[in-house]
Amino acid sequence: MISGWGIGPYGRVGWGVSAPSDKLILLSAEAIRENCVRLNFNQVLAYTDVRGLVDAADPENYAIEPVEGTIGEDGLPARPVFPVLVEQTTDPFVNGRSIDVWLDRRLSPYPAQYRAFARRSVAANGVPLLNESAFFFGVNWQPPTPANAIAPATDFANPGYESSAIPGSTQILGVYPTTSQGDYATDRDLVSYKKRIIRRITTRRGRFAHLPNYGVGLLDQIKQLAKPSVRQTIAAEAEAQIREEPETINVQVTITAHSTASGLFFFRVKARTKVFGDVSLDIPLETA
Structure with a gap:
């Protein structure tokens, strides 16, 4: 029977949801992690952590x-698993009516099926368990990534600046752009690859504590680009750094002076990549 507005206890029963039974009922089970199953009940459980009979x-x-007879997406039968730890969920929305059962190993992937049993459980008020089992599917599965595969890279989109602003756009310059859904916009694929090259070139080595060998430090040496030996050293270091990017097969970096404009140099990158083909990047550098 569907309860009317005001029939169930306020704050404990949703509008139009059945009122609490005088029996404890296991409503559903769901795999929330590879080795964790959440059991949802209609009442608060007797949970004392003393590990008594009930x-x-x-x-x-x-x-x-x-x-x-059920098979996972990996092509194997649903594997046996065993509970090793039980925790009461801290989500205030369920208000003690759900528990997480942690397992000794991963569940088989969807569409393998399991049946969860909650035996001898009682509600906090002593009400006994009416039904003790519920079916659920294994976790969503992704095939293993090959060792030589390149994971897609995602980076925050650059803050807007005047030359990149779209005519008629309401984007505020100098802030991170957002998507139509209100999330931070991101750069992927070739745009992300070029950004990572520039970041490696301009970052001073040692600026990232967890990456002590990351960075070329071009900006610290920009005033010395008139010296051919400095340009060769920077180019060689940049090539070594760019080869660290997983997409790079090979790369050549040259730094050349402008034929007529004093103090103007061009930092040119020509890279062969695994996913974008040949990539060129020209960066003008002014030392004056």
Whole structure:
């Protein structure tokens, strides 16, 4: 029966949801992690962490059994798993009516099926358990990434600046751009690759504590570019740094002086990549 507005206890029952039963009911089970199953009940459980006979904190009061004949996306039968730890969820929305059962190993991937059992559990007010099992699917599965595969790189989009502003755009210059959904905009693929090259070139070595060998420090040496030996050293270091990017197969860096304009140099990168083909990047440098 569907309860009307005001029939269920205020704050404990949603509008139009069945009122609490006088029995404890396991409503559903769901795999929230590869090795964790959340059990949702209609009432607050007796959870004391003493691990008594009917204590919801005792892993021996639960069982997660594979459904015979079901196969995961990895092509293997649903593997057996065993509860090793039970925790009461801290989500205030469920208000003590859910528990997380941690397992000794990963669940098989979807569409393998399991059945969760909650035996001997009682509600905090002593109400006994009416039904003790619920079916659920294994976790979503992604095939293993090959060792030589390149994980897609994502970076925050650069803050807007005047020359990049779209005519008629309401974007505020100097702040991080956002998407139509209100999230921070990101740069991917070739744009991300070029940004990472520039970041490596301009970052002073040692600026990232966790990456002590990262960076060329071009800006610290820009006043010395008139010396051919300095240009050769910077170019060689930049090539070594750019080869660290996973997309790079090979790269050549040259720094040349402008034929007529004094103090103007061009930092040129020609890279062969695994995913973008040949990539060129020209960066003008003014030392005056």
